[in-house]
Amino acid sequence: MALEDLQHNFLTGRIEDLARWARRASVWPASFGLACCAIEMMATGGADFDLSRFGMEVFRNSPRQADLMIVAGRVSQKMAPVLRQVYDQMMEPKWVISMGVCASTGGLFNNYAIVQGVDQIVPVDVYAPGCPPSPETLMHAILTLHEQIRTGEIMKRRATDEPTHLDQTPESWTPEVPVAVRVGTPK
Amino acid sequence: MSDPTIRTAERIDLLAAETSEGAQELQFRRDTASGQLGREVGAVLRVDGRALDPHSVDFDRRDDETMIINMGPSHPSTHGVLRLMLELDGEFVLRTKPIIGYLHTGMEKTGEELSYVQGATNVTRMDYLSPVINELCYSMAVEKLLDIEVPDRAVWIRMLMSELNRISSHLVWMATNGMDLGASSMMIYGLREREMILAFFEKTAGLRMNLNYVRPGGVAADLPDGWQDDALVICDTILARTYEYDDLLTGQPIFRNRMVGVAPMTAEEALALSVTGPLLRSTGVPWDLRRSMPYLAYDEVEFDVIVGTYGDNFDRYAIRLNEIRESIRIVRQCIDMMPGGDYRSQDPKVTPPPRARIGESMEALIHHFKLFTEGFHVPAGEVYSAVESPRGELGCYIVADGGPKPYRLHVRGPSFVNLQAVSLLMRGGSMSDTITVISTIDPIMGEVDR
Amino acid sequence: MAPPGVVVSEGLAADLCCFPSREQYFALIESFRDDAFEMCVDVCAVDYLDYPDRWLPEGVVATRFEVVTNLLSLSKKLRVRVRVQAGDDRPEVASLFTLYPGTEAMEREAFDLLGVLFTDHPDLTRILMPEDWEGHPLRKDYGVGKVPVQFKEAPGPR
Numbered sequence: 088m089a090l091e092d093l094q095h096n097f098l099t100g101r102i103e104d105l106a107r108w109a110r111r112a113s114v115w116p117a118s119f120g121l122a123c124c125a126i127e128m129m130a131t132g133g134a135d136f137d138l139s140r141f142g143m144e145v146f147r148n149s150p151r152q153a154d155l156m157i158v159a160g161r162v163s164q165k166m167a168p169v170l171r172q173v174y175d176q177m178m179e180p181k182w183v184i185s186m187g188v189c190a191s192t193g194g195l196f197n198n199y200a201i202v203q204g205v206d207q208i209v210p211v212d213v214y215a216p217g218c219p220p221s222p223e224t225l226m227h228a229i230l231t232l233h234e235q236i237r238t239g240e241i242m243k244r245r246a247t248d249e250p251t252h253l254d255q256t257p258e259s260w261t262p263e264v265p266v267a268v269r270v271g272t273p274k
Numbered sequence: 275m276s277d278p279t280i281r282t283a284e285r286i287d288l289l290a291a292e293t294s295e296g297a298q299e300l301q302f303r304r305d306t307a308s309g310q311l312g313r314e315v316g317a318v319l320r321v322d323g324r325a326l327d328p329h330s331v332d333f334d335r336r337d338d339e340t341m342i343i344n345m346g347p348s349h350p351s352t353h354g355v356l357r358l359m360l361e362l363d364g365e366f367v368l369r370t371k372p373i374i375g376y377l378h379t380g381m382e383k384t385g386e387e388l389s390y391v392q393g394a395t396n397v398t399r400m401d402y403l404s405p406v407i408n409e410l411c412y413s414m415a416v417e418k419l420l421d422i423e424v425p426d427r428a429v430w431i432r433m434l435m436s437e438l439n440r441i442s443s444h445l446v447w448m449a450t451n452g453m454d455l456g457a458s459s460m461m462i463y464g465l466r467e468r469e470m471i472l473a474f475f476e477k478t479a480g481l482r483m484n485l486n487y488v489r490p491g492g493v494a495a496d497l498p499d500g501w502q503d504d505a506l507v508i509c510d511t512i513l514a515r516t517y518e519y520d521d522l523l524t525g526q527p528i529f530r531n532r533m534v535g536v537a538p539m540t541a542e543e544a545l546a547l548s549v550t551g552p553l554l555r556s557t558g559v560p561w562d563l564r565r566s567m568p569y570l571a572y573d574e575v576e577f578d579v580i581v582g583t584y585g586d587n588f589d590r591y592a593i594r595l596n597e598i599r600e601s602i603r604i605v606r607q608c609i610d611m612m613p614g615g616d617y618r619s620q621d622p623k624v625t626p627p628p629r630a631r632i633g634e635s636m637e638a639l640i641h642h643f644k645l646f647t648e649g650f651h652v653p654a655g656e657v658y659s660a661v662e663s664p665r666g667e668l669g670c671y672i673v674a675d676g677g678p679k680p681y682r683l684h685v686r687g688p689s690f691v692n693l694q695a696v697s698l699l700m701r702g703g704s705m706s707d708t709i710t711v712i713s714t715i716d717p718i719m720g721e722v723d724r
Numbered sequence: 725m726a727p728p729g730v731v732v733s734e735g736l737a738a739d740l741c742c743f744p745s746r747e748q749y750f751a752l753i754e755s756f757r758d759d760a761f762e763m764c765v766d767v768c769a770v771d772y773l774d775y776p777d778r779w780l781p782e783g784v785v786a787t788r789f790e791v792v793t794n795l796l797s798l799s800k801k802l803r804v805r806v807r808v809q810a811g812d813d814r815p816e817v818a819s820l821f822t823l824y825p826g827t828e829a830m831e832r833e834a835f836d837l838l839g840v841l842f843t844d845h846p847d848l849t850r851i852l853m854p855e856d857w858e859g860h861p862l863r864k865d866y867g868v869g870k871v872p873v874q875f876k877e878a879p880g881p882r
Contacts, residue, residue, distance in 0.1 A: 118350055119348060120354060121354065121355055121377060122354070122377055122379075122399075122402060122719070122720050123399060123402035123483055123484060123720065125354065126402060126403065126446065126483065127482070127483065129446075129449075129450075129465060130465055130468070130469065130472075133461070133462055133465030133466060133469070134462045134463075134465065134466040134469075135465070135466060135469045148349075148350040150348075160377070161377065161379055163375070163376060163377055163378045163379065163723070164378075164853075164854055164857075165295075165375050165376050165378060165852075165853065165854045166347065166355060166376045166377065168292040168293045169293050169347055169348060169376065172292070172293060173348050193871070195384070195395065195396065195399070196379050196380060196381070196384055197384075197868075197870045197871060198379075198380040198383050198384050198387075198868050198869050198870065199380055199383065199861050199866075199867070199868065199869030200378045200379055200380035200383075200853075200861070200869075201379055201380065203871045218399075218484060219402075219482075219483055219484065221482055294855070295854065295855045296849075296855035296856070297849040297850075297855060298849050298850060298851065298855055307846060307847075309821075309846030309847075310846040310847040312846075313825070313828065313846055313847065374851060374852065375850075375851060375852035375853060375854070378852040378853065380861065380868075380869075382837070382862060383861060383862055383868055384868070387868055545762045545763055545798075546824060546825050546826060547825055547826040548763050548764055548765060548824060548826030548827070549826070550763075550765075559798065561798055566798070566801055567801055654778070654779065655779075656792075657739075658739065658766075658794055658803070658805060660765075660803075667765060669765060669766055669794065671766065671768060671792065671794075673770055673775075675774075675775045675778070681770075681774075681775055682770045682771075684766075684768040684770075684792075686765060686766040686768075686794075690829060690830075690833075691826060691829065691830070693829070694825075694826055694828060694829050723852055724852075
């Protein structure tokens with residue numbers, strides 16, 4: 088059958104492009120506010136910066152409904168297992184933005200209480216610098232993530248990446264159930 | 275799976291064990307000592323009596339009648355990472371225990387590592403809704419130790435910025451409180467008005483939050499040209515908008531039903547629990563450090579201390595709304611009465627030489643370098659300074675050993691202390707009231723955990 | 725104002741400081757409470773391990789740990805600071821919980837971060853650190869826990 092026999096206009100394309108396009112335009116963040124950055128994250132969702140332009144104003148309180156975790160603020164040793172558990176509860180595909188220097192590297196607080204970079208606990212896609220990042224910086228990070236989603240590999244599953252924080256690599260690594268994450272008392 | 279450290283579907287207990295905090299959590303009644311049980315049901319010792327009030331504690335519940343549930347630390351309405359454990363009888367709350375520390379940042383330890391010059395960078399990140407007031411408290415403590423005078427203009431700039439900060443903090447509170455109660459438009463309005471103040475901060479200090487603007491000896495920079503016009507626009511707009519909030523919330527029946535008469539507290543209970551700020555004032559105690567123990571130049575400006583009557587949620591809401599209006603009054607007086615002169619102390623011990631002199635004078639360059647690498651030495655001693663933050667008495671206790679760094683830095687966060695009232699306020703309320711109670715206590719977790 | 729036997733001195737900025745012994749501590753606070761000091765604003769502890777030669781008035785023997793209590797009188801508009809020497813190896817003072825219930829969390833914090841024990845505290849558990857944490861981080865012999873920052877793949881000179 089030739090295309091000219093069809094009666095309506097239509098577009099052809101690859102299913103991957105369609106899936107990427109749809110995913111990119113409806114990334115729902117989980118509201119995982121921790122510290123100062125959470126206030127700026129709220130401001131980004133507010134009237135002046137209007138995150139709904141990118142289809143992202145729906146901050147989901149349940150991790151089951153969220154695609155993106157914005158780690159907004161410093162992650163303490165006590166919070167680390169909770170953070171990992173919330174990440175585990177999110178459905179694939181999922182992405183992580185590390186917002187602010189404290190989440191990215193520990194920042195000013197290079198001490199016993201703060202996890203020096205949230206990438207020790209969950210895989211991070213985009214790091215947003217700043218203390219706290221202004222809403223423009225966060226939106227830039229989000230747009231960078233959108234670009235990654237639009238051009239990225241759609242079948243890639245994040246949980247297959249082995250965590251980098253373990254002292255010893257477990258022999259059999261089951262993708263969906265990661266290892267205990269409490270970092271413990273620094274010696 | 276033989277390795278016990280690996281979490282699998284079979285080892286689901288590891289998942290729970292990982293986030294468990296053991297003895298910090300709410301235990302069954304049979305495992306709880308009576309003193310602690312009394313605390314968890316919200317019994318507060320009266321100032322005049324020694325024993326627990328027996329009528330306010332129901333000890334004779336059995337564990338199989340009740341249910342213990344967990345709320346947080348990642349919960350939309352706990353304002354950050356507060357975690358609560360509640361014992362419920364059906365829909366009603368019997369016992370509550372807050373579990374905190376999920377944002378413990380070790381700021382007091384870091385504060386001992388940073389010099390007095392750098393210290394303001396650290397404390398400003400504690401209460402992230404009122405950074406200026408944190409810096410102010412810290413700077414006042416350091417200035418007391420150094421025994422230096424701050425010029426008039428710096429005092430008034432500090433007052434102007436503190437009050438603007440108080441407005442923005444209360445606006446965020448109005449926004450989040452509205453969101454918790456389902457009034458989502460309040461959320462958008464509150465954050466929209468706050469942006470005006472943040473724009474003023476950005477113009478003055480260069481940052482939107484965590485300004486590091488108030489420093490020992492004065493402030494970091496003078497106010498920008500034309501600041502009076504900006505500040506007047508802020509005052510006029512926000513004052514007009516507060517009346518819109520009245521229309522939106524104050525008279526609205528759903529809002530009133532969830533706020534009026536819910537979670538009352540008496541003045542004795544508030545004093546016994548060391549509660550300060552709007553929570554204390556809502557019970558009818560007119561205690562505002564700005565009026566009672568004036569600092570800066572608060573004794574030269576006119577404002578009213580807003581006091582409630584019943585100590586319920588609605589009083590706390592009304593106090594915060596009216597404090598916005600009072601702060602606007604103070605800002606207007608700051609605009610009129612702003613004196614000229616230096617914006618920081620000219621004492622060469624704490625103040626670096628002006629930028630222009632560094633280029634031409636070697637001594638000035640060395641002085642500047644020494645001040646920002648080593649910092650200034652502060653005479654030995656210990657000092658406690660307190661200011662009125664939007665949440666209550668913010669105190670800073672510094673022990674100095676004569677070196678350039680504090681020997682011990684302790685901050686008395688008002689939210690940390692106010693949070694103890696949570697068991698009292700929630701007792702007997704329904705599950706949905708917990709949301710309004712947490713919201714009206716207004717805990718800022720950065721300050722609770724420090 | 726203070727009962728006999730308690731050392732009183734003027735602190736900075738005209739704050740009144742009292743230096744009771746551990747035995748006098750509870751009775752002193754109680755007398756202050758009966759003397760219209762309605763609120764206990766703050767309880768914190770200080771570890772003087774690296775600073776043993778600090779100034780103290782005559783008759784007060786310095787120990788490693790010191791508990792500092794700030795009281796506030798709303799009716800008199802007055803503050804008073806009580807500094808009690810809490811001991812060296814096993815610092816312990818009386819809990820103020822029965823006098824001021826609001827000190828519960830502050831004393832737990834002092835216990836958690838500095839390891840000061842409070843006798844008769846209803847629930848002396850950790851409050852800020854995780855339950856399985858070892859040590860008390862604000863002690864001076866406890867390291868800051870700094871992780872050295874390394875720039876592995878720093879860009880070369882441009």
